[in-house]
Amino acid sequence: MGRTPSRSNNNEAQKREAWTAHEDKILASYIRSHGEGKWQNIPKRTGLRRCGKSCRLRWMNYLRPDIKRGNITEDEEDLILRLHNLLGNRWSLIAGRLPGRTDNEIKNYWNSNLAKRRPKDTSQNEKREIAESRVSHEATESPSTQVALATSTPMEPRTEYCGDSDVATGEFVAFDGQSASAEENVDGALIDFDFKDVDFLEFLDFDFSGPADFDMLMNMDDPKQEGRQSTGSQSFSFSPETNAARGNQNFTHYC
Protein backbone atom coordinates (compact mmCIF):
# COMPACT_ATOMS: atom_id res chain seq x y z
CA MET A 1 0.00 0.00 0.00
CA GLY A 2 2.27 2.71 1.20
CA ARG A 3 1.04 6.04 2.24
CA THR A 4 2.81 9.27 2.58
CA PRO A 5 3.22 10.32 6.17
CA SER A 6 1.63 13.64 6.74
CA ARG A 7 4.82 15.12 8.06
CA SER A 8 6.67 14.35 4.86
CA ASN A 9 4.32 16.24 2.62
CA ASN A 10 3.87 19.08 4.96
CA ASN A 11 6.50 19.97 7.45
CA GLU A 12 8.13 19.00 10.68
CA ALA A 13 5.40 20.62 12.66
CA GLN A 14 3.31 17.48 12.38
CA LYS A 15 4.27 14.24 13.99
CA ARG A 16 2.80 10.82 14.37
CA GLU A 17 3.19 10.05 17.99
CA ALA A 18 0.95 9.36 20.93
CA TRP A 19 -0.55 12.45 22.42
CA THR A 20 1.02 13.49 25.69
CA ALA A 21 -0.92 14.62 28.73
CA HIS A 22 0.50 18.08 28.21
CA GLU A 23 -0.78 18.24 24.63
CA ASP A 24 -4.16 16.98 25.77
CA LYS A 25 -4.31 19.70 28.36
CA ILE A 26 -3.47 22.41 25.84
CA LEU A 27 -6.00 21.15 23.34
CA ALA A 28 -8.79 20.66 25.86
CA SER A 29 -8.17 24.06 27.36
CA TYR A 30 -8.27 25.73 23.97
CA ILE A 31 -11.50 24.04 22.96
CA ARG A 32 -13.14 24.85 26.29
CA SER A 33 -12.30 28.47 25.69
CA HIS A 34 -13.03 28.76 22.00
CA GLY A 35 -15.35 25.88 21.24
CA GLU A 36 -15.09 23.22 18.60
CA GLY A 37 -14.36 24.03 14.99
CA LYS A 38 -11.67 25.93 13.12
CA TRP A 39 -9.40 22.99 13.68
CA GLN A 40 -6.79 24.32 11.30
CA ASN A 41 -6.29 27.30 13.55
CA ILE A 42 -5.57 25.28 16.65
CA PRO A 43 -1.93 24.35 15.91
CA LYS A 44 -1.18 27.95 15.01
CA ARG A 45 -2.81 29.38 18.08
CA THR A 46 -1.71 26.81 20.62
CA GLY A 47 1.72 25.92 19.32
CA LEU A 48 0.78 22.26 19.20
CA ARG A 49 2.88 20.34 16.71
CA ARG A 50 -0.17 18.60 15.30
CA CYS A 51 -2.26 19.19 12.23
CA GLY A 52 -5.81 20.40 12.59
CA LYS A 53 -7.25 17.07 11.66
CA SER A 54 -5.21 15.39 14.32
CA CYS A 55 -6.45 17.87 16.90
CA ARG A 56 -10.02 17.24 15.87
CA LEU A 57 -9.57 13.49 16.04
CA ARG A 58 -7.97 13.64 19.46
CA TRP A 59 -10.81 15.75 20.77
CA MET A 60 -13.58 13.74 19.17
CA ASN A 61 -12.23 10.33 20.09
CA TYR A 62 -10.62 10.93 23.43
CA LEU A 63 -10.93 14.30 25.09
CA ARG A 64 -14.59 15.15 24.75
CA PRO A 65 -16.17 15.22 28.20
CA ASP A 66 -19.08 13.02 27.16
CA ILE A 67 -16.91 10.13 26.06
CA LYS A 68 -17.93 6.94 27.83
CA ARG A 69 -15.02 4.97 29.21
CA GLY A 70 -14.89 1.28 29.82
CA ASN A 71 -15.74 -1.85 27.94
CA ILE A 72 -18.58 -2.19 25.49
CA THR A 73 -21.49 -3.71 27.34
CA GLU A 74 -23.52 -6.65 26.10
CA ASP A 75 -26.42 -4.35 25.28
CA GLU A 76 -24.15 -2.05 23.33
CA GLU A 77 -22.62 -4.97 21.50
CA ASP A 78 -26.05 -6.25 20.63
CA LEU A 79 -27.05 -2.89 19.25
CA ILE A 80 -23.83 -2.59 17.28
CA LEU A 81 -24.46 -5.96 15.70
CA ARG A 82 -27.98 -5.06 14.73
CA LEU A 83 -27.18 -1.63 13.44
CA HIS A 84 -24.26 -2.96 11.47
CA ASN A 85 -26.53 -5.54 9.99
CA LEU A 86 -28.78 -2.72 8.91
CA LEU A 87 -26.31 -0.02 7.94
CA GLY A 88 -23.05 -1.74 7.19
CA ASN A 89 -19.83 0.10 7.96
CA ARG A 90 -21.54 3.40 8.67
CA TRP A 91 -19.63 3.83 11.89
CA SER A 92 -20.59 7.38 12.59
CA LEU A 93 -24.27 6.55 12.27
CA ILE A 94 -23.88 3.54 14.49
CA ALA A 95 -21.95 5.59 17.02
CA GLY A 96 -24.76 8.10 17.00
CA ARG A 97 -27.00 5.45 18.51
CA LEU A 98 -24.54 4.71 21.30
CA PRO A 99 -24.16 7.72 23.57
CA GLY A 100 -20.59 8.33 24.61
CA ARG A 101 -19.11 5.95 22.09
CA THR A 102 -17.12 7.14 19.12
CA ASP A 103 -17.15 5.90 15.58
CA ASN A 104 -13.51 4.99 15.87
CA GLU A 105 -14.12 2.98 19.02
CA ILE A 106 -16.99 1.09 17.46
CA LYS A 107 -15.06 0.48 14.28
CA ASN A 108 -12.14 -0.88 16.27
CA TYR A 109 -14.43 -2.99 18.39
CA TRP A 110 -16.09 -4.38 15.34
CA ASN A 111 -12.84 -5.19 13.58
CA SER A 112 -11.21 -6.77 16.58
CA ASN A 113 -14.17 -8.52 18.22
CA LEU A 114 -17.30 -8.83 16.16
CA ALA A 115 -16.17 -9.23 12.58
CA LYS A 116 -14.28 -12.39 13.28
CA ARG A 117 -17.26 -13.94 15.01
CA ARG A 118 -19.63 -13.52 12.10
CA PRO A 119 -19.86 -16.29 9.53
CA LYS A 120 -18.95 -14.80 6.19
CA ASP A 121 -21.41 -16.83 4.17
CA THR A 122 -24.55 -15.54 5.84
CA SER A 123 -26.67 -14.19 3.03
CA GLN A 124 -28.71 -11.05 3.35
CA ASN A 125 -31.87 -13.09 3.15
CA GLU A 126 -30.75 -15.33 5.95
CA LYS A 127 -29.90 -12.32 8.04
CA ARG A 128 -33.28 -10.84 7.36
CA GLU A 129 -35.06 -14.03 8.22
CA ILE A 130 -33.19 -14.31 11.46
CA ALA A 131 -33.86 -10.68 12.28
CA GLU A 132 -37.54 -10.79 11.47
CA SER A 133 -38.12 -14.02 13.28
CA ARG A 134 -36.60 -12.47 16.37
CA VAL A 135 -39.04 -9.60 16.27
CA SER A 136 -41.85 -11.87 17.28
CA HIS A 137 -39.82 -13.72 19.86
CA GLU A 138 -38.09 -10.87 21.59
CA ALA A 139 -41.06 -8.77 22.51
CA THR A 140 -39.68 -8.02 25.92
CA GLU A 141 -36.38 -6.58 24.88
CA SER A 142 -35.56 -3.04 23.94
CA PRO A 143 -38.15 -2.00 21.39
CA SER A 144 -35.79 0.35 19.67
CA THR A 145 -33.57 -2.55 18.77
CA GLN A 146 -36.61 -4.56 17.76
CA VAL A 147 -37.15 -2.12 14.99
CA ALA A 148 -33.60 -2.48 13.87
CA LEU A 149 -34.07 -6.22 13.82
CA ALA A 150 -37.12 -5.98 11.70
CA THR A 151 -35.47 -3.85 9.10
CA SER A 152 -32.17 -5.47 8.61
CA THR A 153 -32.13 -5.49 4.85
CA PRO A 154 -30.84 -2.38 3.12
CA MET A 155 -33.32 -0.95 0.65
CA GLU A 156 -33.34 1.84 -1.82
CA PRO A 157 -33.68 5.13 0.03
CA ARG A 158 -37.23 6.38 -0.27
CA THR A 159 -39.07 7.97 2.56
CA GLU A 160 -42.80 8.29 2.26
CA TYR A 161 -43.95 10.02 5.40
CA CYS A 162 -44.11 9.78 9.10
CA GLY A 163 -47.15 10.58 11.09
CA ASP A 164 -49.62 9.82 13.78
CA SER A 165 -53.26 8.98 14.00
CA ASP A 166 -55.83 11.43 15.15
CA VAL A 167 -57.30 9.80 18.20
CA ALA A 168 -60.70 11.41 17.67
CA THR A 169 -61.21 10.52 14.05
CA GLY A 170 -58.85 7.65 13.60
CA GLU A 171 -57.50 9.39 10.59
CA PHE A 172 -53.86 9.09 9.95
CA VAL A 173 -52.12 12.41 9.69
CA ALA A 174 -48.71 12.78 8.22
CA PHE A 175 -46.43 15.22 9.97
CA ASP A 176 -45.60 16.98 6.80
CA GLY A 177 -49.01 18.48 7.22
CA GLN A 178 -50.68 16.45 4.54
CA SER A 179 -53.54 14.14 5.26
CA ALA A 180 -52.79 10.55 4.53
CA SER A 181 -56.23 9.47 3.49
CA ALA A 182 -55.06 6.12 2.30
CA GLU A 183 -54.37 5.22 5.89
CA GLU A 184 -57.72 6.12 7.35
CA ASN A 185 -58.49 2.53 8.17
CA VAL A 186 -55.37 2.04 10.18
CA ASP A 187 -55.71 1.74 13.89
CA GLY A 188 -53.07 3.26 16.03
CA ALA A 189 -49.99 5.13 15.08
CA LEU A 190 -48.28 4.05 11.99
CA ILE A 191 -45.04 4.98 10.50
CA ASP A 192 -43.99 4.39 6.96
CA PHE A 193 -40.35 4.59 6.34
CA ASP A 194 -37.61 2.82 4.60
CA PHE A 195 -33.93 3.03 4.97
CA LYS A 196 -32.92 6.53 4.32
CA ASP A 197 -30.55 6.78 7.24
CA VAL A 198 -31.63 9.96 8.85
CA ASP A 199 -35.30 9.21 8.91
CA PHE A 200 -34.85 5.69 10.04
CA LEU A 201 -32.41 6.52 12.75
CA GLU A 202 -34.53 9.35 13.95
CA PHE A 203 -37.21 6.76 14.28
CA LEU A 204 -34.88 4.68 16.38
CA ASP A 205 -34.58 7.66 18.67
CA PHE A 206 -38.23 7.35 19.45
CA ASP A 207 -38.82 7.19 23.17
CA PHE A 208 -40.29 3.80 23.96
CA SER A 209 -40.37 4.41 27.68
CA GLY A 210 -44.14 4.45 27.75
CA PRO A 211 -46.48 1.48 28.27
CA ALA A 212 -45.12 -1.62 26.63
CA ASP A 213 -47.35 -3.17 24.05
CA PHE A 214 -44.86 -4.35 21.59
CA ASP A 215 -46.53 -7.61 20.82
CA MET A 216 -48.58 -5.38 18.61
CA LEU A 217 -45.54 -4.28 16.73
CA MET A 218 -46.18 -5.73 13.34
CA ASN A 219 -44.26 -5.93 10.16
CA MET A 220 -46.91 -4.63 7.85
CA ASP A 221 -45.00 -5.78 4.82
CA ASP A 222 -46.54 -9.14 5.37
CA PRO A 223 -49.83 -9.17 3.43
CA LYS A 224 -51.18 -11.64 5.93
CA GLN A 225 -50.99 -9.03 8.64
CA GLU A 226 -54.08 -7.06 9.14
CA GLY A 227 -54.21 -3.31 8.84
CA ARG A 228 -53.03 -2.48 5.39
CA GLN A 229 -51.69 -3.96 2.28
CA SER A 230 -48.07 -4.26 1.61
CA THR A 231 -46.60 -1.25 -0.07
CA GLY A 232 -43.14 -2.62 -0.49
CA SER A 233 -41.86 -0.55 2.37
CA GLN A 234 -41.57 -1.51 5.96
CA SER A 235 -44.32 -0.24 8.19
CA PHE A 236 -45.13 -0.76 11.82
CA SER A 237 -48.26 -0.29 13.77
CA PHE A 238 -48.92 -0.01 17.46
CA SER A 239 -52.17 -0.97 19.02
CA PRO A 240 -54.71 1.82 19.61
CA GLU A 241 -54.37 1.23 23.34
CA THR A 242 -50.66 1.73 23.28
CA ASN A 243 -50.94 4.69 21.05
CA ALA A 244 -53.59 6.33 23.22
CA ALA A 245 -51.69 5.55 26.40
CA ARG A 246 -48.71 7.29 24.95
CA GLY A 247 -50.79 10.36 24.34
CA ASN A 248 -50.64 9.89 20.62
CA GLN A 249 -47.27 11.55 20.57
CA ASN A 250 -45.48 8.63 19.14
CA PHE A 251 -43.50 10.21 16.41
CA THR A 252 -44.08 13.86 16.82
CA HIS A 253 -40.55 14.74 17.69
CA TYR A 254 -38.90 12.78 15.03
CA CYS A 255 -40.61 13.44 11.80
Added chain:
DNA sequence: AATGTCTGCAACCGCAGGTCA
Protein backbone atom coordinates in the same frame (compact mmCIF):
# COMPACT_ATOMS: atom_id res chain seq x y z
C1' DA B 1 14.68 -14.77 30.31
C1' DA B 2 14.54 -13.95 25.46
C1' DT B 3 12.21 -13.89 21.32
C1' DG B 4 8.32 -14.16 18.26
C1' DT B 5 3.41 -13.56 17.40
C1' DC B 6 -1.03 -11.75 18.27
C1' DT B 7 -4.33 -8.23 19.58
C1' DG B 8 -6.41 -3.83 20.70
C1' DC B 9 -6.66 0.64 19.71
C1' DA B 10 -4.85 5.36 18.87
C1' DA B 11 -3.57 7.89 15.08
C1' DC B 12 -3.19 8.82 10.39
C1' DC B 13 -4.52 8.96 5.34
C1' DG B 14 -7.26 9.90 1.24
C1' DC B 15 -11.47 11.18 -0.26
C1' DA B 16 -16.09 13.27 -0.55
C1' DG B 17 -19.15 16.76 0.47
C1' DG B 18 -20.21 21.30 2.30
C1' DT B 19 -19.22 26.23 2.64
C1' DC B 20 -17.94 30.55 1.13
C1' DA B 21 -15.70 34.21 -1.30
Added chain:
DNA sequence: TTGACCTGCGGTTGCAGACAT
Protein backbone atom coordinates in the same frame (compact mmCIF):
# COMPACT_ATOMS: atom_id res chain seq x y z
C1' DT C 1 -19.96 29.00 -11.56
C1' DT C 2 -15.71 27.83 -9.73
C1' DG C 3 -12.03 26.87 -6.87
C1' DA C 4 -9.93 26.94 -2.35
C1' DC C 5 -10.53 25.58 2.10
C1' DC C 6 -12.58 23.03 5.93
C1' DT C 7 -14.79 19.17 8.06
C1' DG C 8 -16.13 14.54 8.70
C1' DC C 9 -15.99 9.77 7.36
C1' DG C 10 -14.32 5.04 6.53
C1' DG C 11 -10.19 2.41 5.74
C1' DT C 12 -5.63 1.45 7.13
C1' DT C 13 -1.37 1.53 9.68
C1' DG C 14 1.76 1.01 13.35
C1' DC C 15 2.79 0.86 18.19
C1' DA C 16 2.60 -1.17 22.76
C1' DG C 17 1.32 -4.63 25.71
C1' DA C 18 -0.23 -9.41 26.29
C1' DC C 19 0.54 -13.91 25.39
C1' DA C 20 2.88 -18.07 23.55
C1' DT C 21 6.94 -20.69 22.65
